[in-house]
Amino acid sequence: MRKLLLIAAMLVLTSVIAACSENNGESNDGKEEQVVPVETAKAAKDDMVVEKSLYGRMQPSGTTPVMVQNPGEITELNVANGDTVEEDDHLATIQTSAGNQTIYASTAGEIAQLNAEEGSMASGSDPLMVIADFDPMLMTASVTDSTRGLLETEEIYTVTINDKDYDAELTSLGTMPDDTGLYPVEAEIAQDEGKILTGMTAVMNVPEKRVNDAIIVPTEAVVTESGETFVYVVKDEKAVKTNVTIKETQSDETAVKGDVQKGDQVVVNGLLTLSDGMTVEVSEEGDNS
CATH class of the missing domain: 2.40.50.100 (RNA polymerase II/Efflux pump adaptor protein, barrel-sandwich hybrid domain)
Structure with missing residues (x-):
């Protein structure tokens, strides 16, 4: 009798273990695939102009001492x-x-x-006093010989003062270096209701080089890891790791060469948890064109 009870107990235990194993198998097989939320931007095709920043100071365009x-x-x-x-x-x-x-x-x-x-x-x-001309204002800066070669008098350049952009006409381009070996340059900027003050810092953006017909993506989309440079392109709700070569880069945009086409959606946010082939859900789709 005792043997029969022992055999029955072993059969029940075996059935329970088998059932648990079967349930575990079903659970593993039915495990949901991880979906990573990402934000994307559209790759564009355009010319990229790489700019050089020149720093200068604002001063009156003229001062006349009264003697x-x-x-x-x-x-x-x-x-x-x-x-x-x-x-x-x-x-x-x-x-x-x-x-x-x-x-x-x-x-x-x-x-x-x-x-x-x-x-x-x-x-x-x-002097008893000075008569100053504050309209236009004058930006003064000093540049190297190589930078001087990028500039032309009477050209209009963009100058940023206190986060606001102004048009500046280059009026003077020195032909002789000063004591520091730099060349003085001057540019006139129309006064903005007295908002441009003497001594303010001004940044002039000067085109340095141009990359024609480049694929341009946001710089934040470009990943460099273990000697590889790549972006993730979203195709059929999957993140496809795509190797690229950087041609030129600026703070916000980068020109790349690789298997990235105009209009491709590249991942710009959510990169830290992403790997090749993962399923993604685009929460925000941007336009970089």
């Missing part, structure tokens, strides 16, 4: 810093040992660097 012929007491002062004057405006009267001297504006502009008041003494060696 006093003979020192004396300022008995009349008709202007203050920031005032706008026209040519021949009466600026001040100076009482000197030789008599009264009347000071007139020799040019139009804005009064700057006035450090005097009525009743104070005016020196004959230092």
